[in-house]
Amino acid sequence: MPSAYRGDDALATLLTEAGTGRTPADIRALVAGVLAAPEGEDPAAWLALVGEGLPDALAGQLQALKAELASVPAAPRPDAAARLAALRGALKRRSLDGFVVPRGDEHQGEYVPPRAQRLAWLTGFNGSAGNAVVTADRAAIFVDGRYTIQVRAEVPAALYEYRHLVEDPLSDWLVEALPEGGRLGYDPWLHTAGWVEKLRPVLERAGIHLIPCEGNPLDSVWADQPPAPLAPVVPQEIAFTGEASADKRARIAGELAAKGIAAAVLTQPDSIAWLLNIRGADVPCTPLPLSFAILAADGAVELFLDPRKLAPRTAAHLGDRVRVRPVPEFGPALDAVARGSARVLADPASTSAWILDRLHLAGARIERDTDPCALPKACKNAAELAGTRAAHARDGAALVRFLRWFATEAPKGGLTEIAVADRLLAFRRGGERFQGLSFDTIAGAGPNGAIVHYRVTPETDRRLDPDSLFLLDSGAQYLDGTTDVTRTLAVGSPGPEMRDRFTRVLKGHIALSTARFPRGTTGSQLDALARLPLWAAGLDYDHGTGHGVGSFLSVHEGPQRISKIGNSVALQPGMILSNEPGYYKTGAYGIRIENLVVVQPVEIADAERPMLGFEPLTLAPIDRTLIEVSLLTGDELAWVDAYHARVRDELTPQLDAGDAAWLAGATAPLALG
Numbered sequence: 001m002p003s004a005y006r007g008d009d010a011l012a013t014l015l016t017e018a019g020t021g022r023t024p025a026d027i028r029a030l031v032a033g034v035l036a037a038p039e040g041e042d043p044a045a046w047l048a049l050v051g052e053g054l055p056d057a058l059a060g061q062l063q064a065l066k067a068e069l070a071s072v073p074a075a076p077r078p079d080a081a082a083r084l085a086a087l088r089g090a091l092k093r094r095s096l097d098g099f100v101v102p103r104g105d106e107h108q109g110e111y112v113p114p115r116a117q118r119l120a121w122l123t124g125f126n127g128s129a130g131n132a133v134v135t136a137d138r139a140a141i142f143v144d145g146r147y148t149i150q151v152r153a154e155v156p157a158a159l160y161e162y163r164h165l166v167e168d169p170l171s172d173w174l175v176e177a178l179p180e181g182g183r184l185g186y187d188p189w190l191h192t193a194g195w196v197e198k199l200r201p202v203l204e205r206a207g208i209h210l211i212p213c214e215g216n217p218l219d220s221v222w223a224d225q226p227p228a229p230l231a232p233v234v235p236q237e238i239a240f241t242g243e244a245s246a247d248k249r250a251r252i253a254g255e256l257a258a259k260g261i262a263a264a265v266l267t268q269p270d271s272i273a274w275l276l277n278i279r280g281a282d283v284p285c286t287p288l289p290l291s292f293a294i295l296a297a298d299g300a301v302e303l304f305l306d307p308r309k310l311a312p313r314t315a316a317h318l319g320d321r322v323r324v325r326p327v328p329e330f331g332p333a334l335d336a337v338a339r340g341s342a343r344v345l346a347d348p349a350s351t352s353a354w355i356l357d358r359l360h361l362a363g364a365r366i367e368r369d370t371d372p373c374a375l376p377k378a379c380k381n382a383a384e385l386a387g388t389r390a391a392h393a394r395d396g397a398a399l400v401r402f403l404r405w406f407a408t409e410a411p412k413g414g415l416t417e418i419a420v421a422d423r424l425l426a427f428r429r430g431g432e433r434f435q436g437l438s439f440d441t442i443a444g445a446g447p448n449g450a451i452v453h454y455r456v457t458p459e460t461d462r463r464l465d466p467d468s469l470f471l472l473d474s475g476a477q478y479l480d481g482t483t484d485v486t487r488t489l490a491v492g493s494p495g496p497e498m499r500d501r502f503t504r505v506l507k508g509h510i511a512l513s514t515a516r517f518p519r520g521t522t523g524s525q526l527d528a529l530a531r532l533p534l535w536a537a538g539l540d541y542d543h544g545t546g547h548g549v550g551s552f553l554s555v556h557e558g559p560q561r562i563s564k565i566g567n568s569v570a571l572q573p574g575m576i577l578s579n580e581p582g583y584y585k586t587g588a589y590g591i592r593i594e595n596l597v598v599v600q601p602v603e604i605a606d607a608e609r610p611m612l613g614f615e616p617l618t619l620a621p622i623d624r625t626l627i628e629v630s631l632l633t634g635d636e637l638a639w640v641d642a643y644h645a646r647v648r649d650e651l652t653p654q655l656d657a658g659d660a661a662w663l664a665g666a667t668a669p670l671a672l673g
Contacts, residue, residue, distance in 0.1 A: 003060050003061070003064050004064060005061060005064040005065050005067075005068045006061060006064075008024035010061065011024045011027065011061050011062075011065065012024050014055070014057055014058040014061055015027070015058065017055070017058075018051065018054060018055055018058050020050055020051050020058075022050065027050070027062065027065065028065070028069070029227075030049060030050070030230060030308060031062075031065060031066050031069050032069070032226075032227050033227050033228060033229055033230025033306075033308070034046045034049070034066065034229075034230050034231070035066070035069060035070055035226075036113060036114050036115060036226040036227050036228065036229040036230070037113065037229035037230060037231040037281055037282050037283075038229075038231070038281060038283065038284045038436075040231070040281050040435075040436065041429075041434065041435055041436050043063075044059070044063065045231075045232055045281070046066075046230075046231065046232060047059055047062060047063075048232045048234075048311040048312070049230065049232055049308060049309065049311065050062060051312070052311070052312050052313070074224065075223070075224050077224075080123065080124055080155075080156050080159055081156075081159060083121065083122055083221075084122065084134065084139060084159055086221035087099065087122060087134055087217065087218055087221055088134060088136060089221070090217040090218070090220050090221050091134070091136070091185065091217055092136070094185065094213070094217060095183060096183050096184070096185040096211065096213075096217070097135060097136060097178055097179065097182035097183050097184065098133060098134060098135040098136075098174065098177065098178055098182065098183075098184045098185065099133070099134050099184070099185040099186070099213075099217055099218070100131060100132075100133050100170075100184065100185070100186045100191075101118050101119050101122055101123075101131065101132040101133070101134065101218060102118075102119065102130075102131050102190050102191065103117075103118075103119040103120075103125075103127070103128065103129055103130045103131070104116070104190055105190065105290075106189045106190065106267075106352055107267055107268060107269055107290060107350075108192060108267075108268075108350050108352070109268075109269065109283065109286075109288075110128065110286070110554070110556055111283035111284050111285055111286055111288075112283065113226070113228065113229040113282055113283055113290070114226040114229075115225060115226045115227060115228055115229070118216070118218050118219075118222070119131070119132055121218075121222055121225075122134075122218060123141055123154070123155045123160060124154045124155055124156070125141060125143070125147075125150070125151055125154050125155050126150075126154060127143055127146070127147040127150055127151065128453070129143065129144055129146075129147070129165065130142055130143040130144075130147065130151070130165065131165070131170060132160065133170065133173065133174065133177070135177050135178060138161070138177050139159060139160045139161070140160055140161040140162075140163050140173055140177075141155050141160045141161070141162060141163065142163045142164065142165045142168065142170055142173075143162075143163075143164070143165055144164065144165040144166060145164070145166075145542070146451070146452060146453040148162075148164070149451070153459075170199070171199055171202040171203065174199075174203060174208065175202070175203070175206040175208065178203075178206075178208050180206065180207035180208070181207055181208075181209075182207075182208045182209070183208075183209050183211050184203065184208055184209065184210050184211060185211045185212075185213045185217065186210065186211070186212060186213065187212075187213055187216045188212040188213070188352060188353040188354035188357060189216075189352050189353075189354045190216075190352065191352065191353050192348060192349065192350065192351060192352060192353060193348050193351065193352075193353045193356040193357075194348050194349065195353070196210065196353045212353070212354075212357070228290070228306065229282040229283070229290065230282075230306060230308055230309055231280050231281035231282050231289070231309065232280070232281070232309060232310075232311045232314075233278050233279070233280045233289040233305070233309045233310050233311065233314050234278065234279055234280070234311055234313075234314055235277060235278060235279075235313065235314055235317035236273075236277045236278060236279050236479075236552065237479075238277070238383075239383065240383065240384070240387050240479060240480050240551070240552065241277045241383065241384070241551075242381040242382060242383025242384050243381060243383075244277070245275065245276050245277040245317075245318075245319075245322075246299075246319070246321065248274075248275055248277075248376070249275060249295065249299045249301060249321070250299045251376070252264075252275070252295065252372050252373065252376065253295060253296065253297050253298060253299040254299075255372065256295070256297045256345065256372065257297040257298075259367075260343055261297060261343045261344070261345050261367055262296065262297055262337065262342035262343055262344060263294050263295060263296045263297060263337045263342070263344050263345070264294070264295045264344070264345040264346070264371075264372050265292070265293075265294055265334070265337075265344060265345065265346045265351065265355060265359070266292065266293040266294070266295060266371065266373065267292055267346075267347070267350055267351050267352065267355065268347075268350050268371055268373075268374075269282075269288040269289060269290050269291055270286070270288055270377070270550060270553045270554045270557065271371050271373035271374065271377060272289070272291050272292075272293045272303070272373075273287070273288055273289060273553060274373055274377040274550075274553060275293070275295070275301070275373050276293075276301065276303065276318060276322060277317070278314065278317070278318075279552065280309065284440075285436065285437055285438055285439050285440065285477070285555070286438070286477075286553065286554050286555070287435065287477060287552060287553065288553075288554075289305060289309060290305065291303060291304060291305035291327075292304040292305075292327070292330050294333060294334075294337055295372075296337075299321060300321050300322075300323070301321065301322045301323070302322075302323050302325055302333055303318070303322055303323065303324050303325070304325050304326070304327045304329065304330040304333070305324065305326075305327060306326065306327065307324055307326060310324065331358055334355065334358045334359055334362060334364075335358070335362040337364070338359050338362035338363050338364030339362070339363070340363075341363050341364065341365055342364055342365065343364070343365045343366075343367050344359055344364040344365070344366055344367065345366075345367040345369050345372065346359065346366055346367070346368065346369075347368075347369065347370050347371040347374075348368045349370070350371065370559060374558055374559045375559060375569075375572075377550070377553075377557070378548055378557060378558070378559060378560055378572075378574075378575050378576075379572050379573065379574040379575055380551055380574040380575070380576060380598070381574065384481075384551040384574075385574065385598060386480075387478075387479075387480030387481045387551065387552075388480065388481030388482070388551060388576065388596075388598075388617060389481075389617060390480055390481065391433070391476075391478040391480050391481030391482070391483060392481065392483055392596070392617045392618055392619055393619060393650055393651065393654070394431045394432060394433070394434075394478065394654070395428065395431065395476055395478070395483040395485070395619075396618070396619030396620050396647065396650070396651050397431070397651050397654040397655060398424075398427040398428045398430065398431050398476075399424075399427075399485065399487075399619075399620045400620070400621070400651055400655060400659055400662070400663050400666075401427045401655070401659055402423060402424045402427045403487075403489075403620070403621065403662075403666065404658070404659055404662040404663075405423060405427075406420065406423075406489065407662070407666075410464055410470070410489070410491045410492075411466070411491065411492060413463070413464075413465075413466060414463075415463070415464045416445075416461050416462065416463050416464070417443040417444070417445050417448065417456040417460075417461050417462050417464075418443070418456055418458070418461045420443050420464070420470070420472070421441040421443040421456065421474070424441065424472070424474055425437065425441070428476050431476075431478070432478075433478040433479040433480055434476060434477075434478055435476075435477040435478060435479060435552070436476070436477050437474070437475065437476055437477065438475035438476055438477045438482050438483060438484060438555040439474075439475055439484070439555050439556075440455055441456075441472070441473070441474040442454050442455065442471065442472070442473035442474070442486075443456050443470075443471075443472055443474075444456075444470070444471040444472075444590055445462040445463065445464045445465070445468065445470050445491075446462065446464075446465055446468045446469065446470075446588070446589060447586075447587045447588055447589065448460065448462050448471075448590075449469055449470065449471035449488070449584075449589050449590030449591070450584040450585055450586050450587065450588060450589060450590040451584075451590070452542070452543055452582075452584060452590070464491050465491065466491060466492040467491065467492040467493050467494070467495070468491045468492070468589065469488055469489070469490060469491070469494065469498055469502075469589040469590070469591065469626075470488070470489045470490075470491055471486065471488050471489075471589075471590045471591065471592055472486065472487055472488075472489060473485075473486040473592060473594065474486075475555055477552060478552065479552055480551075480552065481551060481552060482549055482550055482551065482552055482553065482554075482555050483596065483618070484549060484555050484578055484594065484596055485594055485595065485596070485618045485620055486580055486582075486592040486593060486594035487593070487594075487620060487621075487622065487623065488502060488505075488590070488591045488592060488593065488623065488626065489623050490623055490625045490626050493625075494625065494626055496628075498589065498591075498626065499626055499627070499628040500537075500628055500631070501539070501583045501585070501591055502583075502591050502593075502623075502626040502627065502628075503626070503627055503628040503631045503632065504533040504534050504536075504537060504539065504583065504631070505533075505534070505581050505582055505583050505591050505592070505593055506593055506622065506627060506632075506636075506640075507533035507631065507632065507636060508529070508530035508531060508532065508533050508534060508581040509530065509579055509580075509581055509593045509595070510636050510639050510640070511529040511530060511532065511533070512526060512529050512530040512545065512546075512562070512579050512581070512614070513579055513595070513597060513614055513616060513639070514613075514614075514635075514639060515529055515613065515614065516602055516604060516611050516612070516613045517571070517611065517612055517613070518609040518610065518611055518612070519570065519572075519609065519610045519611070519612060520570045521570060521571055521612070522560075522567050522568060522569060522570055522571065523545075523546060523560055523561050523562035523563065523567050523569075523571060523577065524561075524562070524563060524564065524565065524566050524567045526545075526562055526571075527544075527545050527562050527563055527564055530545045530562075530579070530581040531545075531581065534581070534583060539583055541581060541582045541583055541584060542584075543582070544561055544562060544563030544564070544565070545562040545563060545578075545579065545580060545581055546561060546562030546563070546577040546578045546579055546580060546597075547561050547562075547577065547578050548560045548561060548575060548576065548577055549576040549577065549578065549596055550576075551576075557576075560572075560575050560577060561577070562577060562578075562579075571599045571612060572599060572612075573599050573600055573601055573612065574598065574599065575598065575599045576596055576597070576598050576599075576617065577596070577597055577598075577599070577614075578594055578595070578596055578597075579594065579595050579596075579597050579614070579616075580592055580593065580594035580595075581593065593622065594618070595616045595617065595618035595620075596616075596617040596618050597614035597615060597616050597617060598614065598615050598617055599612055599613075599614060600612065600613060600614070600615045601613075616643065616646075619646070619647045619650055619651055620647065621644060621647055621663065621666040621667050622640065622643075622644070624666065624668070624670065627640070627670065629670050632670075637670055637671070640670055641669045641670055641671070644666075644667035644668075644669075645667065647663070647667055648663055648664060648667040651663060652664075
């Protein structure tokens with residue numbers, strides 16, 4: 001509990017005595033940014049932004065000031081109608097007939113800071129994907145199938161039309177809603193060039209003009225918009241990265257130079273974190289410092305972020321070949337790198353239209369290609385794989401402790417989704433190197449489990465009913481690895497249909513896990529293996545089978561994936577992916593079984609081509625009570641028993657006697673019943 005804040009005069013004295021060179025006004029601005037970032041597991045970590053080894057008295061007052069500012073009540077937010085009216089007023093002042101509000105930020109990332117949550121501020125919608133469009137007399141919100149229920153609960157039907165993000169194209173609505181000669185505004189920082197290039201010709205054919213806005217109109221009416229987040233940027237130890245940043249930079253810069261490319265513009269914070277061996281905490285669940293970078297063909301890097309984020313030791317870690325510059329200098333730096341019609345690489349799938357427009361206007365010859373860090377980042381080296389194996393072992397031990405608790409408590413009938421998620425988090429927090437969750441836990445009881453990306457809230461928190469299924473999809477961030485695991489658990493006695501569907505999902509999981517395939521194979525070529533047992537019964541699931549996973553980075557990482565949708569990236573050794581087939585019966589239950597796996601070379605006698613396969617990383621028992629053994633082949637039954645034996649052997653040394661005994665029962669051979 002921090003002591004009471006004694007006032008700015010007392011703080012000024014302490015800052016001077018410690019030689020920080022900061023004023024109370026500086027500190028207040030700093031704390032505002034800190035409060036706009038996630039709290040994190042160490043609530044004192046932000047003190048490194050003031051200085052290392054701070055005197056206890058100063059550290060105490062800094063924490064007290066933070067607590068005081070955090071407790072200030074937020075100003076009353078205008079109601080949804082007032083917010084919508086304010087935006088319409090801003091559009092009228094700019095002579096715009098409409099404006100698009102996406103759920104995203106300048107980096108097109110999965111997680112965005114509070115400052116970038118414009119869609120939520122305007123509409124009240126808190127999902128992770130969507131767009132709103134506002135005209136003078138109409139407004140609509142576009143979401144995908146994951147959020148059709150949520151959007152109706154959060155967004156007023158009297159103000160917004162509900163539209164499906166895929167089935168109701170945004171362009172069709174705009175052509176209908178806007179007059180000929182109308183002007184549709186957009187923030188070029190928040191949309192990719194591909195989005196602009198796809199939408200513009202459709203609108204032009206209808207006589208509608210697409211107008212890039214200098215300054216977001218919504219920001220001009222969002223009176224209490226949070227500042228940009230400020231969380232410490234820290235070095236990631238080479239014991240975990242396995243390769244020095246200088247070596248990574250030289251390797252990738254050499255590839256650019258060989259192609260005659262002067263520089264690459266990097267806009268994905270996870271690529272920048274990987275390249276420079278740094279981590280941050282600007283957004284939830286992913287250890288990222290929000291930033292931009294320019295990597296030159298000689299290996300030098302310009303890193304654009306708020307310099308206040310750099311802990312003192314991080315500046316030394318970056319070295320003299322990495323120049324840190326404030327974000328407002330990014331535009332002029334793009335002009336400079338484009339000079340002389342230089343060839344500059346930018347990834348059109350993730351780079352904002354503003355950046356590509358700036359490069360084009362500066363005369364650059366833009367090379368539209370994938371992020372040069374994406375593939376090498378995806379192919380984990382030996383140190384990264386050793387780290388992720390260790391992280392999965394610790395995570396598995398926490399899961400076993402949780403599952404033993406669940407097996408005892410769930411049949412009593414008193415558990416709710418939030419209580420279960422909180423308990424699992426508590427078990428994980430006891431593990432070494434734990435840094436937080438890798439995504440918001442999906443804890444779906446009964447029919448909530450059929451909502452693929454369900455997020456429990458106090459309003460939706462459901463009790464676990466007897467003789468039902470509970471779907472638990474969760475993961476953690478550790479300094480040495482990222483985990484993501486789904487287990488479907490029986491509460492009481494599952495019915496025959498539940499066991500049938502679960503076993504078919506398990507058969508698909510096993511088929512993919514045991515696949516052997518030649519080098520050059522893509523995930524899309526393997527996707528059907530996981531679906532065949534479901535297809536045989538006329539069933540399927542409507543999500544991908546696998547996504548890439550980072551090394552203490554994003555739990556959703558490209559460029560590889562396993563899905564029906566075509567993916568041209570061949571699977572390569574060191575790539576980590578999820579293996580997560582499922583089945584969902586709307587209004588009843590959901591089933592998913594997910595392990596993380598790593599692509600590895602395999603030896604096959606007399607093979608004519610180099611072959612690859614998957615090594616499971618996740619260590620957690622699969623609920624045996626849900627398996628209909630009669631549906632398994634001999635090889636499938638042997639796989640389950642071998643996997644469970646490995647789980648038991650690797651986790652037992654980390655467990656106490658009670659947990660070890662429970663695990664022995666949970667992983668007993670299926671032939672024993």
